[in-house]
Amino acid sequence: MxxxxxxxxxxxxxxxxxxxxxxxxxxxxxxxxxxxxxxxAGINAVRENAATGLIVDKSQARGGSDPKRTAQGPVPD
Incomplete structure (x- = not known):
């Protein structure tokens, strides 16, 4: 469901x-x-954008934050 x-x-x-x-x-x-x-309208925006949104890891788990890295790999420049 x-x-x-x-x-x-x-x-x-x-x-x-x-x-x-x-x-x-x-x-x-x-x-x-x-x-x-x-x-x-907010619900519709979430529906349209959630599946294609990048995942940005800003946690300190890897010893610092690198906004160019995501859980899916590096973000293209």
Whole structure:
């Protein structure tokens, strides 16, 4: 089963969405939007960009951060 996007109200006419995996794990929570339409547009942006996004490792696990390295290999210049 695919993940589920849920739009919720944060109070004060602010909205956000969260992406929940099929096992119930919350994968992502969005920033606040002023309209439901804005939250829906945010969901569409995630759907369009997530599969093609680069993974940038900024952790200190390898003794420093090299923004030109990703989990998929070097980023082309």
């Amino acid at each position: 695919a993940g589920i996007f849920e739009i919720a109200e944060a109070g004060g006419k602010k909205y956000f969405f969260k992406l929940t995996a099929s096992d119930g794990t919350v994968v992502a929570v969005s920033p606040l939007f002023s309209t439901i339409k804005g939250a829906a």
